[in-house]
Amino acid sequence: MLRTPLSIRKLFAAAIFGFASVIALAADKPVSKVVVMTSYPEEVVSRFEAAFEKAHPGTRVEILWRRSGDALSYLRKPNQGNVDVYWTPAQRNFQILAQEGAFRRPELDMTGLPAKVGGFPISDPAGFYLASEIAAYGLAINPQRLQDKKLAAPKQWTDLTGPEWKDEIVFPVPGKVGFAPILTDIILQGYGWDKGWALLQAIGSNAHLLGQGGANISDDVRNGKASVGVSIDFFIKSAIANGAPLQFVYPGITGYSPAHVGIMKGAANLTAARAFAAFVLSDEGQKILFHHDIRKLPVRPAVYANKPAGYYDPFEAAKAMPFVFDTERALARQGLNNTLYDVLISNEHARLRQANDKVIQAEHAANTAALKARAAQARSLLDTVPVSEAEANMLAPQFVFAFDETTDAHRNDAITAQWTTRIRQNRERAEQLAQEVLNASGKQAGAQ
């Protein structure tokens, strides 16, 4: 195999390289830029980047990508790391940065941009950072698998507690999947602390617990690993828009997770920064959220007039929402909730399942008032949360925020050990009671 002689190639190349007119255009208008920090995936970033640059010729978007957990330290660097705009779904970061005085007021025209969805505040009440989109939570459903398993499509969180749902649910662990802490607190606030944790335990007992990769829930449900995936909406809505044979159900009780845009106090490219923030919030920018690959919920109600068929309108849905989700409360106790979820559900998942199975059997077997009362006692023990809401709210500040590495990771070991002991005792006693019910009713613990 011979090579083309070098000299021929050189001659050839020299003869035709002029096709590409390589001209340095010194007279060209210099390019301005805006430095944007974000954790959005490429699908979101590239669409906004392209649309913004088209709307503002001569201004380039420079993306600095950081996960939310790693962004704070970067933005606390001298000159705020030369970032002009922070634009991302990370409520906690915006809250902390605003408290630290990291933002300047955007001074944008907010006409048509409400600060609340229903009663739920989405933007900073002080106006330093603004909601740029919201996401809601619900259930990804594989209709084919539901049909195969003869399961009725769930409409509410409470529809997922029965034994027929065992191994048919994927549920994200809040300490490990970024969107799950808010989801957990939506259930706690929507149903109340005790009932909410009981519900989370019952669903968790049935579920495959997802320790990472919240974006992959649609894969798990699509591939038939489960019939239902508990998820933030856009992962699933985007998969559906791109052809996945799934459905998404917004339960009556849901809440919203807003993303925000804020202009950094030290923004060196202030004009471009304002232009970028304004674009994100503009009609044009908000409509980008409808894209198949994004499917987030705009914060500008007017754009819903042109929403794709079947698109969820949170402003409309809020009219029927039975409660108003309190983000501040959720963020304040996020660390505690994550730990409590692990102690109650993740850490001893098999043990939870075993106890729950037995209590369910006892509930079915109980055939007298006395046995029913005993089964109810077993259920009550199983559902008992080792810490009341009031205590939890008090303890919350000492719990490590999931991404904060500056505090001692073991400082809450003693208290979580106490919770674990209490839960184990309750489960043991619940199983004893359930066994008593089964013995008395002539049924044995066994297969479901």
Place this chain on the structure above:
Amino acid sequence: MKLRRVIGYLGVLPLALLFLLLSGAASVDTKALSGGSATVFDDSREAFSQASPVMDQDNLATFVQGRNLFRQSWVVAPANDRAAGLGPLYNRISCIACHAKNGRGGAPDGPDGTMQAMLLRLSIPGTNPHGGPKPHPAYGDQLNERGVPGVPGEGIGFLIYDEHIETLADGTEVTLRKPNVHFKEMAYGTLGADVMVSPRVGPVVYGLGLLEAISDDTILAMARQAKPDGIAGRVNIVWDAMAQKEAIGRFGMKANVATLTEQIANAFHGDLGITSPLMPKENCSKVQTACQQAPSGGDPELTRAELYATVFYQRMLAVPARRDVNDKQVIQGKRLFVQARCIACHAAPLRTRPDAALPALSNQLILPYTDLLLHDMGPGLADGRSDYLANGREWRTPPLWGIGLTHKVNPDAGYLHDGRARTLLEAIMWHGGEGSYSKEAVRKMTTEDRTALLRFLESL
């Protein structure tokens, strides 16, 4: 699982067909199986993103890891993040920025458009020690428009199009646009008059495991085969950096890379500035001192296992099945595709080797519509930049499988190496050199025949 692996060694097409039949897809037509057993029946916007049906589920975790790396937005070092290591100089922050949904990228529409899915290859006359392109002394072998904080991006490339009209036999006019590359804000001095520049959009990344599994003998046989009407085709011989020897090139737009692993390592390095065991040094030239001093995200930034996972992911991305294979117009279009000699270069079917590195990809009868050979495509498409044996007019025949789903997957995608063609007809009308016969044949077609030909292409 063991049974599947055993069958995999024997070639899994019969099993796949049996599976499809048993699973109710009794109407499966082998003409639709573009990737043999590695075909997926999905014509959605995710058609290029599905795992091959032949993949052993034991390897799912590796596939998912590769997918995550391919989708990863990389982070400027130092960072408390496994994905630290972007740059110091780079084009985009993720693989999928240029290969949206594993499909083709697009070109900017004019001088104000940024190169979101395009890069500019650079070289100067001469060759590197292995006979490949000689990188520009200051800018290397591609323009990295962006730099991490403290490292100036290399400059900005932009396109100004020249347009001309091609008139077809039925009077239809096709407007063709030719990109002219311009530069501004060059941070490391002028490029010089002798620089050779080649704009490229991101190509598709599915089916690459199958192309890798085509034997050298098959490629050489296609090169030897006599072809009519001025069509030739020759192999590129390139330096295989892994084997440290010369090898037949089969990846890259000029068949300028021998292995998929090297192709991916090059892209990580050149496009993202991510070092790997194969490309362990940061992408800084001698004059780029800030680049040289910038923090690194690791040594290397991509581990051997991560590089392998990314390679495995691309090897196992399935090829979408053809649609409408029994449609009369599609059948007529296929006949015209052969008559117009398109098939002489866009070759199908081919069979993969019996001993492919991944046994599941062995012995597959596939329809890639490529011969993996270099062809002179005439002055209209010439970039004037040689690459090993490929001269400035030669390009590797690009595979056509899945091309009918291009715009469904990414409406912004463009055809040909630089995305200049907005439609398949435009792409055809750019053919020159060895493709002249085919182009003229299409020009002379009746409206009905041309529509049928395009319908066939849309069915791929």
